[in-house]
Amino acid sequence: MNLFRLLGDLSHLASIFILIHKIQTTRSCRGISFQTQALYVTVFVARYIDLFFRWISLYNFFMKIFFIASSVYILYLMKYRYRPTHDPSIDTFKVEYLVGPAVVLSLIFNYKFEFTEILWTFSIYLEAVAILPQLFMLQRTGEAETITTHYLAALGAYRALYIPNWIYRYFTEDVVDPIAIVAGLVQTGLYLDFFYVYFTKVLQGQKFELPA
Amino acid sequence: DDDATGKDEL
Numbered sequence: 001m002n003l004f005r006l007l008g009d010l011s012h013l014a015s016i017f018i019l020i021h022k023i024q025t026t027r028s029c030r031g032i033s034f035q036t037q038a039l040y041v042t043v044f045v046a047r048y049i050d051l052f053f054r055w056i057s058l059y060n061f062f063m064k065i066f067f068i069a070s071s072v073y074i075l076y077l078m079k080y081r082y083r084p085t086h087d088p089s090i091d092t093f094k095v096e097y098l099v100g101p102a103v104v105l106s107l108i109f110n111y112k113f114e115f116t117e118i119l120w121t122f123s124i125y126l127e128a129v130a131i132l133p134q135l136f137m138l139q140r141t142g143e144a145e146t147i148t149t150h151y152l153a154a155l156g157a158y159r160a161l162y163i164p165n166w167i168y169r170y171f172t173e174d175v176v177d178p179i180a181i182v183a184g185l186v187q188t189g190l191y192l193d194f195f196y197v198y199f200t201k202v203l204q205g206q207k208f209e210l211p212a
Numbered sequence: 213d214d215d216a217t218g219k220d221e222l
Contacts, residue, residue, distance in 0.1 A: 009222055056220045063222050111217065120219070162221070169218070177218035 001059075002168050008161030009063060015154035016070045020077070022147040028085035029078045031148045033137045035095050037078060039130035041071045042099075047123035049116060090140055093133035102126040109179065124179055128187040131155070135194065144208040153198050156191035159184060 023029050048064040055061075078086055106122035134152070138144055144152075162184050169175040202208050 005221065012222070050219070054219070060220060060222070067222065165221075166218070175216060175218060177216075177221075180218045180221065 002165055002172070004161050004163075004165035004168060008158045008165060011154050011161060012158035013063075013066070015151050015158060016067075016074075018147065018151045018154055019074060020070070022145070022151060023074070023077050023082060026145070026147070027082060029082045030085050030087070031137070031141070031144055032078065032086075033091050033093070033134040034075075034078050034086055034088070035091055035093055035133035036130055037071065037074050039095060039098065039126060039133070041068075041075055043123045043127045043130055044068045044071055046119045046126070049119055053116070091133065091137055093136045095133065098126065098129045098132060102129070111179065121179060124183045128183040129190070131187070131190055135190065138194070139210065142210045142212065146202060146208065149194075149198055149202050149208045152191075152194055153202075156188070156195060159188045159191065163188060 019032070023032070044064075044067045048068055051061065051064055102122055102125040105125050106118050110118055110121040131152075138152075166175075166177070166181050166184070197208060197210065
């Protein structure tokens, strides 16, 4: 565990609290992609199946439980509690285009051709692109509530912070995980446009609006 | 062998 990794995880935690806070205070999941949230549940369940056979640490254990539980809770809020506030007609990204390639890639590029190993790999590839339905929705509506942009910024920061964490681990622990690194770089890259608008607009006190 | 990979990451 190094500082980048810890800050990354805390940023990930913060993003989830921000999202739940947004839904509960505005009593609405407007602007949030249900598909992206459903993909995150898939990612966490596929990756953290190792709770059953790999013990890492108490920290790791509780974080995994938290990420699975909170992502399922968010789906519940969107699907039942605040269902009328979700507009499926603007959340139209075809998730098959993400899940399909993630399945195929994980079958080809993995460390070991074993069920749980492929699930882990699948979860890494799927997480890399899981934000796309959300970004697609943002692109379509051209604007976002400020709190939603804070959620996305915290989520993007989590991924960005994992990069210096890998560099640090390469030098100090000799750990290199090419699958996680390549997928992580792709994932972080997807946020670049968003970050540009976030830094130049939202953090200057303006509303998040894309040029028409 | 998991030792050389990042499986301890979240």
